[in-house]
Amino acid sequence: MNHDFTIPSLGDAKIESPIPYSQVRGDDLANYVNDNEMVIFDVNVHDAPVTRDYPREALIECAGPRQRIFFPPGHVHAGIVTCGGLCPGLNDVVRSITRCLWYRYGLRRITGIRFGYPGLLPESAQPTVELTPDFVDDIHKIGGTVLGSSRGGGNRTEDLVDAVERLNINMLFTIGGDGTQKGSLAIAKEIDKRGHKIAVVGIPKTIDNDFSFIERSFGFETAVGEATKVVSAAHAEANSAPNGIGLVKVMGRDSGFIAAHTALASHDVNFVLIPEVPFALEGDNGLLAHLKARLDRRQHAVILVAEGAGQDLLPENDATDASGNKRLGDIGTFLKQEINRHFGEIGMPVTLKYIDPSYTIRSAVAAPTDAVYCSRLGNNAVHAAMAGKTQMIIGMIHDTFVHIPMEIAVSKRRTVEPEGNLWRDVLEATHQPVQMV
Amino acid sequence: MNHDFTIPSLGDAKIESPIPYSQVRGDDLANYVNDNEMVIFDVNVHDAPVTRDYPREALIECAGPRQRIFFPPGHVHAGIVTCGGLCPGLNDVVRSITRCLWYRYGLRRITGIRFGYPGLLPESAQPTVELTPDFVDDIHKIGGTVLGSSRGGGNRTEDLVDAVERLNINMLFTIGGDGTQKGSLAIAKEIDKRGHKIAVVGIPKTIDNDFSFIERSFGFETAVGEATKVVSAAHAEANSAPNGIGLVKVMGRDSGFIAAHTALASHDVNFVLIPEVPFALEGDNGLLAHLKARLDRRQHAVILVAEGAGQDLLPENDATDASGNKRLGDIGTFLKQEINRHFGEIGMPVTLKYIDPSYTIRSAVAAPTDAVYCSRLGNNAVHAAMAGKTQMIIGMIHDTFVHIPMEIAVSKRRTVEPEGNLWRDVLEATHQPVQMV
Amino acid sequence: MNHDFTIPSLGDAKIESPIPYSQVRGDDLANYVNDNEMVIFDVNVHDAPVTRDYPREALIECAGPRQRIFFPPGHVHAGIVTCGGLCPGLNDVVRSITRCLWYRYGLRRITGIRFGYPGLLPESAQPTVELTPDFVDDIHKIGGTVLGSSRGGGNRTEDLVDAVERLNINMLFTIGGDGTQKGSLAIAKEIDKRGHKIAVVGIPKTIDNDFSFIERSFGFETAVGEATKVVSAAHAEANSAPNGIGLVKVMGRDSGFIAAHTALASHDVNFVLIPEVPFALEGDNGLLAHLKARLDRRQHAVILVAEGAGQDLLPENDATDASGNKRLGDIGTFLKQEINRHFGEIGMPVTLKYIDPSYTIRSAVAAPTDAVYCSRLGNNAVHAAMAGKTQMIIGMIHDTFVHIPMEIAVSKRRTVEPEGNLWRDVLEATHQPVQMV
């Protein structure tokens, strides 16, 4: 894994920051951050004692306010866009970026793009929104995104850059997932090709928590909290009916983090099914057999399934959504049917209640943990852009906010490691078999 | 900082674990953890490129189930004790330890000590509690600790070891703070001196989040969530009165983490006062002057003060509590009086509402984020004890559960770094002056 | 409306109550209630001045502890059964009945029937549950019903009475809806025919709040609270997408109370559709036209539909469920399809998110308002049964707990009056047209 973590820059940062921090360590005053403050990515050691070399490009740059910035604050016009599916905390991030730009750097031109990348396209009739502290002050109290969002449009690079130029934006914040950041990278490269000095900084958004090089994505803890409440409901349903089965589907296209954490938080789940761990339905070691054993033993059961789990069990389909993601088969409905069919066939009446709470989870207001995180993500994104950094996203590694090149960030997804300690703790909480194949 | 992270052991672990995990990487089955899986503690680099040597004792051992364990499960009698002040998640940890012992290792003798260390002392009339899955199954739905807790008693090492021997316990889990873990270490050393094979494993409890070598302590996120609600109330009060001032005191004897995170989560705080950052009341750059300026500008203000802040402003006192902690002066009441006095003197009527929510915060039910964490802490504590580890606590470093020698863990406290990025983000959220002295 | 509100009785109440209340008014001690304490049902007057005659049978008997009771507490064996769909507060009622029987009247034989009426039938293999304060103490903290519930079985009167006799129960509490109470009435009449002295007292359960003669049913306020959260989510979804439409289906087979109250609580609903008020889809004054006008004006809309609304728009079906209720067509899915079809046809892209939160609503833990109410319902049910009252349910009229004959209670449903003040307030909150036909 030899990544180059060097962050692209628009040029030398020569302007004195308007924020009055200290340049010296030891005076007990808050400090600027230097470009040579970095963190080690890989902390695991299996072969002590050991010696490791850390060349500069293998280290990850710390985020934070720089003493010298690239853009003269009076001449900056910042744009913010939110893309893709909803995620708790979107408004918190928009709020934090706006307030940091306004209060710390003195910007007065901050423009919100409506409804994602498509809002920038020539055929869009959407007017933009002028963002001010007044506008954003209370938006963290409502779910969704005040800017609006939608999928797609991110591949129309030239049109998007045209629009950015037309709006005279020289600092673009893109809040979105994998697809959005791929689009951002293409935009930033096209900008570079055209010779413009426009910073493009991404704030990674993935409710699934599956961005590489990022310990935790905003909205994830809120999602787990909301999913936990739903599992309680499913448990109450299951527990109140003879052979009651509660089946809950949660987000998780490629990664089962929400399902895994929810199972650990709720204490009520008996089977967790995630994309990373294949399972069979039929057979002595299949889900249906284990489910029957559980019902025989305790008369009720709760199953938590990530939307991307068990796709191999479903009929083939080749559909994609507007963001270009493969459209998943509906594993929840499939399991519901198969479980009902199976217990019908063996003459064992069950009462299955299926809950798909996706919309109520993703549109929730950010829980305090996420509110803190979003607030800090936004600040650090602003500091990076003002310093002339570009083609990068803000991440958190080892509890430290860092800059990560978009190129690397979009290269692969983070998944639940079936041999790792998170999944093992799930097995210990659910007592489900290590394998169901 | 040359610490020796080597974990003391009761002896060779020769017994095959009853938990059926895999020993090979790559078979997609959950694995045992080996003693040579370790993490690097210090990830910060300021001087790239650099080469670093990692001797074994400088690395921190990963937690998790070992393939070979020290204790024959059929002969283990485990004891659990909760000590000191309440903290969200205590019952989650007791539940998790009990269930892991019972279901994963097959233990049938698990004893809960009532009301902390004093419950072990000869003069105590408290009967112990037999812990079973039935007993613990729903305890995470209530706050406090079902075992009861109290302060003190931890320095009566010999009596405590006598009691442990009398109860025939060979595995003791101590859930408690700094003082508790100092007591645990003394107990473990006395046990060792007497030549007994009794594992003593601590689960660090500090609602203040101020344990060294531990990124995050259980209950902390819940506390921040609860404190955030209280700040909302204080803000509503302040905002509804002419020159309204909301003053909230939160926990934080030596470290202002709760105050700092709450300010970031709530978006409503104008002044955060923490033990690590001194402030003056009087003078052009003192709190009162800045508070007046804020009221002149906006007519209301919210102040969030950690209990340990501004102790230098208070009259001397030498009292200590039963845990041996210095009894703090009451900064909340002091500020209330001083602010009312000051504005009375300058003839500017203010309406100050003071809220001290400590008891409702510390007795809250664990939020999902903490529930997940407690569940995993408990599991990992059990795995460590079964493997014969002792004189250690379970911690989390770089998102990895680890073993930390008690000796090191109790050596100093973690504090908010006034020059670090957390405090800087607080300044950016509150717009309070970098210094008020 | 000439109802006879006389409550059937098992015989003279000659036994001194073990509860030490006072018999005199004015001594400031809590009193017994006399059978001649009654309330007027109809409080509306349109033609003042007026004189009204109140014969005894037109007045409704107040609930509460009687000084003399029918059953000798030492010889009572009480049974409790929960029937039909889940409803917040079921466990609170079971808890309250059990505790009042145990602590106030000293009963020691209280039996919980598992899974509704079917649990009493000869073919059932379900063992009963012994109810004690220990068993019920914390059950109000979980949703669903600890006794389990299921539909149907209520028409097997003879089998049910056989079972009651076999269990030697002389006091049966039936917690359930309209169908359940019809079953209870038949059971009580059959008991009477057989000459047994068994009290049958119902606690009316209808999350729809549609029991006649009952101002408010338990669980209703909780349901409204939960539905309000879901509407917030739907609003966030709608507001975050171009031409976003949030569509939420809530309970309400024959009565739109949940939908009406939720619209008033949430402030975010633009169209409320209930069974009592017909609406057209098509035409200038149909829902689709008004929805389009709303989208043109504001670009987003929220629709809240009760499950029984618009059934005339759906294809015919004759199915019934196990409780004998007509199976409703799925108006939510139908509306989703029709709206998408319509806007597709007129070439106006919309983003519709449909949420059906039924299971999470009905399995919620009772909100405090309902907890108070359930606690009092249970107490009053016990007092009635101990006094030898039978064939009656506990209700609340004009803020007073009362006894209502089952015969009357099941005779018709309560509905939202389209010309009444509740619906008018909904129209004022949503600004939807008075008529959409």
Place this chain on the structure above:
Amino acid sequence: MNHDFTIPSLGDAKIESPIPYSQVRGDDLANYVNDNEMVIFDVNVHDAPVTRDYPREALIECAGPRQRIFFPPGHVHAGIVTCGGLCPGLNDVVRSITRCLWYRYGLRRITGIRFGYPGLLPESAQPTVELTPDFVDDIHKIGGTVLGSSRGGGNRTEDLVDAVERLNINMLFTIGGDGTQKGSLAIAKEIDKRGHKIAVVGIPKTIDNDFSFIERSFGFETAVGEATKVVSAAHAEANSAPNGIGLVKVMGRDSGFIAAHTALASHDVNFVLIPEVPFALEGDNGLLAHLKARLDRRQHAVILVAEGAGQDLLPENDATDASGNKRLGDIGTFLKQEINRHFGEIGMPVTLKYIDPSYTIRSAVAAPTDAVYCSRLGNNAVHAAMAGKTQMIIGMIHDTFVHIPMEIAVSKRRTVEPEGNLWRDVLEATHQPVQMV
């Protein structure tokens, strides 16, 4: 109790309402309300059969929109003022009044007075606020009052009327308690004396729920919900310490409704102390003796005390607050001291935690139940004022919104009846002695 419920009027209502309701019953369209729709107040009967005469003035007028109104909407300037202590739902009421005036009657001049009656006084420098739908749309999501509030000023009748005239207001909505409504009545009478046509309509605000002739006051259910959470905390504290005592003080100057309902909702309270039921501390039947018995039996106890309880036990004081209310002695702190003293004296160590959550309760956001109620109160207040009604408040009796003359409403307080069913149900829930004197 021969009250005259006739509502004063500014004159004939001759103007056609702009709201298009129906005038006929039976057409299934929402109707106007006529002045001759009334409700019977007293529904209790002890002496059936009985005949009752209802003269018009003994009946209570129903609230709702009239077909003919007094004020030409285009010429109305409405003012809204919030007075006294905070209460959940204040913003909901302001919102509802504003929206109903704006959208239903087409008003465009709605003025918010800042910080209560004092904001109207000549010495006030407070500018008023222009209220529009945009301004009020999201205010129900925050606690407190956006208008600000304060005590006092209500007795400066002439100055207040001068101010109302100066502002050219012809419709004044006063949201406040007993004292506020006495002030409103004086204002309305002075206005009448001066011969002006200005409607004064009150919305009764009392978190204590102690307004006469009003079944339920807004904010009360929210307060109970919040208090219930605090009692859970107190219970967790009590239950976690040896001889732990949780002591919670809640609002309730003259009436113990919050305490009574909270005890019923929480299931965790052992002693409820309210102003209406005297109790002794000392003696065999005093609180301390019963508390000791409880501790001996169960080792923990929870006490819930209303702020006005036990005032006879406290040292005399004659202070009053700015609203003219007698300043209560602090029963909470007194009990804390007395309990600690007593158990100290008898050598029985206890751990008492005292919580006074007043500010967090009264500044809470309205729960859904209250949100519905506030929304309807506001609408009905507007309809009354537009119809030229004055010197009245909006109330709810027998689940019907009604008009009540201020003269009657402020004549006495509603209290918990020690011999009534609410207090009896509290005794059954807590098992506390019927008397402790």
